[in-house]
Amino acid sequence: MKPIYAKPPLGSRAAFQVRKDYFDLLDTKWHYHSEYELAFIKYPHGKRIAGNSITAFEEDDLVFYGPNLPHAWSHEPAAGEVPATSYNSGLSYYAIVVHFSKSCFGDSFFAIPEMGAIQAILRRSTHGLVIYGEARKRIVQLMSQLVDHTGSRRVILLLQILEELSVTEEYALLSSAGYWDNLNDHDAVRMSGIYEYIIQNFTREIVLDEIATQAHISPSAFCRYFKARTKRTLKEFVNDLRINYACQLLEENQHSITQICFEAGFNNISNFNRRFKEIKGITPQQYRTNILGIHHNNIKRTAGEHSQS
Structure with missing residues (x-):
């Protein structure tokens, strides 16, 4: 399972990237990147690797990863389940993924006093966070809107998501911090x-x-x-x-x-x-x-x- 350094798409002038991918069988490459990642995986059950954490999840997964934290998802068969043999036969499930850098709104935007709580959750994301409960429902709704909007509305939605992350206590840390900062x-x-x-x-x-x-x-x-x-x-x-x-x-x-x-x-x-x-x-x-x-x-x-x- 070779890790992949995932670079942001070239030529994009957007401040941050949002995509929605459809699939049948959950099987992502183990990868890492210099951007923050918020990912919602609409899938019944699977396995998540995040840093030094290996965890099964059920009934969907919402995570927030800091820069350079290696991560992947894969299908985890339930007891008695017949192994899947095909990919993309009906595209029954999907993932919404948001990538952004700390300087996406300017070098010092997140450093202003009003962003103190968001700064704190950005620091915690170096461990990887799994979000659950009512906070997950609210954030997934905002992420769905993020896919459908452009322009300033998309910026406002991302800030709303970060605000939700900064105030909720419905999350758990996944991994030890300290991954691969400033590697050549x-x-x-x-x-x-x-x-x-x-x-x-x-x-x-x-x-x-x-x-x-x-x-x-x-x-x-x-x-x-x-x-x-x-x-x-x-x-x-x-x-x-x-x-x-x-x-x-x-x-x-x-x-x-x-x-x-x-x-x-x-x-x-x-x-x-x-x-x-x-x-x-x-x-x-x-x-x-x-x-x-x-x-x-x-x-x-x-x-x-x-x-x-």
């Missing part, structure tokens, strides 16, 4: 190869000599290079990735915690429990219990809404 072309190619290697191999032991060879540098140089560009050691980065993957498996509730420990790449249950609590603040069992409680409450709430209607 050589660094971008090297970090892409490193990241691809980790994504493909994180569920097994990653040997330092092996990954350093992939990057064409010595093991000691690799450790310094990786931490300077990700703000994390290789071990911290891989453990974050494994724990996020373990969370996805716990949410699916199909395997025992011991099975999940080994599937996520840990070699013993005590280390898994210790790292999980260190990163998430609770044990794997507590995490599963909390998720099941949320699921149970959602079912009760949905049943109550149906009985009232």
Whole structure:
């Protein structure tokens, strides 16, 4: 899965880019870019990779990514689902994607005092944000209008979206911050190869000599290079990735915690429990219990809404 640096379209005089893409099977290339990205994916269920986060989603996805955060989406089959074999046979689903730079309205526009709250949410977007609840509904409505309008109305709609993002508490952070700022072309190619290697191999032991060879540098140089560009050691980065993957498996509730420990790449249950609590603040069992409680409450709430209607 080769990462792609996605450059903005040439020759466009618009301050920012908006597009709506139709598809049948969700399968985006892993990519990154220097612009902010707001993306709504109209799709029943899938998998999202954002930095060191690997997460399943259901009933559509709305995310806000800061610059240079590697990300992708793919189809995640539901239990018993027949694998899809064709693309674009009926174009049943769609994505609305907005790209903009921090200087899209001028170099100092977002620096004025009135933009303080928006500045704060732009900083948080370096982690990647997933937006849910009523905020998601409001923002998706505005994004749909954004597709249909031009001129000053489009500018006003984007500012309304950023205002919604800046005031809502209905979001969660996806990843560690600190991705690939101010990389030159050589660094971008090297970090892409490193990241691809980790994504493909994180569920097994990653040997330092092996990954350093992939990057064409010595093991000691690799450790310094990786931490300077990700703000994390290789071990911290891989453990974050494994724990996020373990969370996805716990949410699916199909395997025992011991099975999940080994599937996520840990070699013993005590280390898994210790790292999980260190990163998430609770044990794997507590995490599963909390998720099941949320699921149970959602079912009760949905049943109550149906009985009232």
